[in-house]
Amino acid sequence: MSAQAIDRFAATLPAETRASVYQSTKTTHEKRTRLLFDQFPDPDRLRTLAGEIKQHAIENLDTYLPQAEARLRANGAQVHWAGTAEAACAHVLRIMRERGATKMVKAKTMVSEEIELADYLGRHGMEALETDLGEFIIQIDHDHPSHIVRPIIHKNRREIATSFEREGLGAYNDDPATITRRARHHLRHKYLAADVGLTGANFLSAESGRIALVTNEGNSRFSVAATRCHIVLVGIEKIVPRDRDLGILLNLLGRSATAQDLTVYTEFISGPRDPAQPDGPEEMHVIFVDNGRTEVLAGECREILRCIRCGACLNVCPIYRQASGHAYRSVYPGPVGAVLSPLLLKENFPQKADLPKASSLCGACHEVCPVNIPIPDLLLRLRARAKEENVPSPGTPPMAPWALLASQPTAWRAALVAGRALNVLPTRLIPVPALQAWTASRELPAWRGGEFRRWLKARRRPAPPAAR
Amino acid sequence: MLNRERTPLTGRRVQLMATCLCDAFYDDVAAATVEVLEHAGVEVAFPEGQTCCGQPAFNGGDWPASRRVVRHTVRTFAGEDPVVVPSGSCAAMLFHGAVLEFEKEPDAPAVEALGRRTWELADYLVNGLGVRTWPGRYPARVAFHRSCHSRGTDSVAAALTLLRSIAGLEVVEFGEAEQCCGFGGTFAVTFPHLSGAMGQLKLDHVRAAQPDVYVSGDMSCMMHLGGLAAREGRPIRTLHLAQVLRDALRGGEAKS
Amino acid sequence: MTDDRESILSRVRGALAPLHERAPLPTYDSEIAVLRGLLAGRDLAELLAERMRRVNGLALTSPAAVVAHLRAGGHRHGYCDPALWPDLAPHFADGFTVETSFDRTRVDDYAFGITRAAGAIAESGTIILHDRTTASRLAALAPWVHIAVVSRADIFGDVTQAVAALGDDRNVVWCTGPSKTADVEGILIEGVHGPGEQLALIVP
Numbered sequence: 001m002s003a004q005a006i007d008r009f010a011a012t013l014p015a016e017t018r019a020s021v022y023q024s025t026k027t028t029h030e031k032r033t034r035l036l037f038d039q040f041p042d043p044d045r046l047r048t049l050a051g052e053i054k055q056h057a058i059e060n061l062d063t064y065l066p067q068a069e070a071r072l073r074a075n076g077a078q079v080h081w082a083g084t085a086e087a088a089c090a091h092v093l094r095i096m097r098e099r100g101a102t103k104m105v106k107a108k109t110m111v112s113e114e115i116e117l118a119d120y121l122g123r124h125g126m127e128a129l130e131t132d133l134g135e136f137i138i139q140i141d142h143d144h145p146s147h148i149v150r151p152i153i154h155k156n157r158r159e160i161a162t163s164f165e166r167e168g169l170g171a172y173n174d175d176p177a178t179i180t181r182r183a184r185h186h187l188r189h190k191y192l193a194a195d196v197g198l199t200g201a202n203f204l205s206a207e208s209g210r211i212a213l214v215t216n217e218g219n220s221r222f223s224v225a226a227t228r229c230h231i232v233l234v235g236i237e238k239i240v241p242r243d244r245d246l247g248i249l250l251n252l253l254g255r256s257a258t259a260q261d262l263t264v265y266t267e268f269i270s271g272p273r274d275p276a277q278p279d280g281p282e283e284m285h286v287i288f289v290d291n292g293r294t295e296v297l298a299g300e301c302r303e304i305l306r307c308i309r310c311g312a313c314l315n316v317c318p319i320y321r322q323a324s325g326h327a328y329r330s331v332y333p334g335p336v337g338a339v340l341s342p343l344l345l346k347e348n349f350p351q352k353a354d355l356p357k358a359s360s361l362c363g364a365c366h367e368v369c370p371v372n373i374p375i376p377d378l379l380l381r382l383r384a385r386a387k388e389e390n391v392p393s394p395g396t397p398p399m400a401p402w403a404l405l406a407s408q409p410t411a412w413r414a415a416l417v418a419g420r421a422l423n424v425l426p427t428r429l430i431p432v433p434a435l436q437a438w439t440a441s442r443e444l445p446a447w448r449g450g451e452f453r454r455w456l457k458a459r460r461r462p463a464p465p466a467a468r
Numbered sequence: 469m470l471n472r473e474r475t476p477l478t479g480r481r482v483q484l485m486a487t488c489l490c491d492a493f494y495d496d497v498a499a500a501t502v503e504v505l506e507h508a509g510v511e512v513a514f515p516e517g518q519t520c521c522g523q524p525a526f527n528g529g530d531w532p533a534s535r536r537v538v539r540h541t542v543r544t545f546a547g548e549d550p551v552v553v554p555s556g557s558c559a560a561m562l563f564h565g566a567v568l569e570f571e572k573e574p575d576a577p578a579v580e581a582l583g584r585r586t587w588e589l590a591d592y593l594v595n596g597l598g599v600r601t602w603p604g605r606y607p608a609r610v611a612f613h614r615s616c617h618s619r620g621t622d623s624v625a626a627a628l629t630l631l632r633s634i635a636g637l638e639v640v641e642f643g644e645a646e647q648c649c650g651f652g653g654t655f656a657v658t659f660p661h662l663s664g665a666m667g668q669l670k671l672d673h674v675r676a677a678q679p680d681v682y683v684s685g686d687m688s689c690m691m692h693l694g695g696l697a698a699r700e701g702r703p704i705r706t707l708h709l710a711q712v713l714r715d716a717l718r719g720g721e722a723k724s
Numbered sequence: 725m726t727d728d729r730e731s732i733l734s735r736v737r738g739a740l741a742p743l744h745e746r747a748p749l750p751t752y753d754s755e756i757a758v759l760r761g762l763l764a765g766r767d768l769a770e771l772l773a774e775r776m777r778r779v780n781g782l783a784l785t786s787p788a789a790v791v792a793h794l795r796a797g798g799h800r801h802g803y804c805d806p807a808l809w810p811d812l813a814p815h816f817a818d819g820f821t822v823e824t825s826f827d828r829t830r831v832d833d834y835a836f837g838i839t840r841a842a843g844a845i846a847e848s849g850t851i852i853l854h855d856r857t858t859a860s861r862l863a864a865l866a867p868w869v870h871i872a873v874v875s876r877a878d879i880f881g882d883v884t885q886a887v888a889a890l891g892d893d894r895n896v897v898w899c900t901g902p903s904k905t906a907d908v909e910g911i912l913i914e915g916v917h918g919p920g921e922q923l924a925l926i927v928p
């Protein structure tokens with residue numbers, strides 16, 4: 001039995017779930033790679049450039065946030081600032097109350113998951129309906145998303161068909177086209193009946209105050225075509241300096257997330273509807289959400305704020321593929337989540353300090369990240385922080401005795417020879433947990449400590465004259 | 469990606485860092501490294517005081533412990549001569565990991581200097597010395613393991629250049645070669661289920677390609693994969709690149 | 725209700741103060757993100773049609789072809805932007821009901837919607853809609869078939885050009901193929917909330 005929660009979770013994941021998570025992440029990853037490398041002469045330069053743009057943006061938030069705010073106001077939008085999850089939820093509730101609104105349709109936004117908005121609104125008598133197909137299914141099942149881009153990657157069609165039947169959305173039918181058609185008909189009337197449409201923002205241009213928003217289903221479009229009030233939740237790290245930077249980032253986002261040149265719908269929204277337009281919001285509210293981001297900015301892992309939530313690092317991650325998203329106990333799973341989730345907890349970091357350990361540090365995430373975030377380095381920094389804060393790490397071998405040995409050559413050489421004990425003792429009798437964990441599933445090679453040094457000495461000793 | 473600046477090579481003298489794994493288990497790999505370097509006309513020195521690169525503690529998050537070992541390593545490998553390591557992982561520790569954990573330390577410049585003259589073996593032969601073809605014969609189907617610490621470095625391309633140039637040797641491809649084998653240092657013992665599952669996947673892919681031998685520039689991955697395979701009762705033959713290069717000089721697969 | 729503006733900004737400033745230098749804004753040529761090999765020497769309308777097919781869209785060049793497509797699909801009831809209707813009406817023979825105002829209470833009655841596009845992007849097979857030129861957001865979105873009328877002269881070569889030309893419209897939508905999802909077992913299904921068919925009618 002493993003000492004680490006993520007390892008235990010992975011061990012008990014149903015084989016069918018693992019197989020489908022593995023298969024779909026692998027397929028998306030391979031398509032992404034082919035697309036980028038077929039189309040661009042130097043996709044790695046594109047990634048590093050995008051990373052530089054975002055790094056510049058987050059290191060100049062003091063300039064760009066007020067600039068974006070001023071532009072949005074000039075465009076006729078209202079801007080609100082929320083330091084915490086509670087503050088963000090409270091802004092939304094207040095805006096709804098002020099309009100006498102009771103029904104919200106929600107497009108997929110990770111920030112709303114992060115601040116648990118739907119629950120909050122529900123507790124305050126508001127209806128907040130998820131409209132992204134996957135998120136809708138999560139909502140009716142009282143489940144949690146397990147992937148940033150593919151929230152129900154852990155579910156199969158039979159489970160979904162059962163949920164639809166239970167919710168009165170037709171007799172059991174597990175054909176994906178039928179499931180989708182039923183959701184289409186159910187949800188379009190919900191949009192039309194809603195008072196408020198809520199979306200996130202993939203990017204916010206400081207130059208124009210434009211938010212850029214991408215979806216494949218068109219649910220955010222419907223939300224802002226059918227309702228009279230548009231609320232946008234935007235993490236303060238979503239800012240980019242200029243519109244032209246969107247040309248680089250949008251080209252990377254669709255390709256990295258779902259292997260599409262562009263996501264089906266890219267919306268650029270900079271204010272309420274045009275006066276001549278009959279449909280859509282007459283009010284637009286943009287809520288700048290901090291919720292731990294300024295603490296991340298102050299720390300040594302600020303590069304994680306470049307993240308554009310494409311999910312490519314999840315798809316390529318061998319750990320995510322084995323463990324699936326719920327193993328991470330967080331809104332943000334996978335490599336990005338292993339960095340971001342513990343950080344967003346601020347002083348409660350120890351609660352998720354195990355996430356950065358659940359990595360073989362293979363670097364595949366860094367290699368695919370469209371904004372070139374050195375995720376393994378950040379995981380290592382967080383491991384060092386956990387150690388510094390004395391967070392217990394079950395199953396991790398202690399390093400101090402080893403370090404002592406490895407900095408004293410004489411003791412080291414003696415230990416090399418003493419290690420030969422391994423060859424004669426049954427390993428299960430050796431009371432070293434790490435050794436037992438190793439040999440539980442693997443053979444240990446024969447101990448040959450000091451042999452190389454002996455060989456080298458013998459070889460370098462000049463041969464005796466008689467042998468010449 | 470691991471952008472690295474390097475001290476230009478001048479002479480043909482190097483210091484060998486054998487690695488703690490070869491010191492303890494894989495003496496033949498270290499010996500083969502010496503013979504391969506000497507064949508390439510390189511004079512090899514072996515600083516006796518060497519122990520380990522410091523990586524286990526670095527990855528484990530115990531940076532003070534790791535720095536202690538790195539400082540010892542910096543002292544042990546003093547001088548100007550390049551350091552050659554038969555391990556992409558230990559090399560990356562010196563030119564990347566150690567630099568990271570010394571960011572705020574006063575002796576960071578010495579650590580960075582060591583990183584700049586540290587070379588993984590295949591990288592040194594091909595990109596340092598300009599060796600493009602390797603003599604001898606090695607009639608076998610070889611699957612080459614791309615260890616994760618050589619991701620973003622020139623080591624994999626270098627190793628494949630050497631292997632493909634050997635008479636009789638055929639490099640066979642296998643599925644998902646870019647995926648990690650699940651070793652990951654202490655990860656292998658702290659997350660045994662995940663580590664084992666990743667290893668199994670790798671073994672399945674490699675076995676499907678039916679190589680005669682599975683070769684790597686890093687013995688750590690091989691210790692994990694070979695150990696898993698042996699425990700299943702379906703052992704695979706694993707070798708280090710240096711062993712293949714040396715055995716090619718001797719005209720074929722070693723008996724061992 | 726307090727607003728956290730000042731506290732957030734002061735935390736931001738505090739976080740950035742210790743940085744010795746801030747990452748500079750890179751200078752770059754947007755050309756790096758352009759699929760030049762694809763665009764070189766191509767007629768943009770032809771390329772647009774080709775790239776739309778790749779994303780399961782369809783570009784047609786005559787009203788007659790649009791009408792034939794709708795008839796074949798059994799889409800007889802729809803909406804058309806009143807500004808476009810005088811030119812298109814002669815092509816719609818008997819058997820079609822076309823309204824020039826969109827009644828949101830009968831959203832399911834409309835099988836198609838015809839609206840003006842502000843432009844297109846050849847490289848990606850994208851239709852560009854602006855709030856000012858879209859007669860009704862819902863009419864361009866809710867019906868199963870959306871037909872966007874694009875003038876040849878408004879076709880951009882690539883994404884970066886289209887970004888440069890975003891202009892001051894408050895709601896610009898790029899549509900690259902029909903609405904779709906792969907949420908259920910990764911299987912691609914089209915027509916989730918928006919159009920199941922995205923057409924462009926390219927006009928001179």
Ligand code: SF4
Pocket residue numbers: 148256306307308309310311312313314336365368369370371372373
């Ligand atoms: S960390 Fe990088 S790869 Fe992962 S979701 Fe964020 S942008 Fe995508």
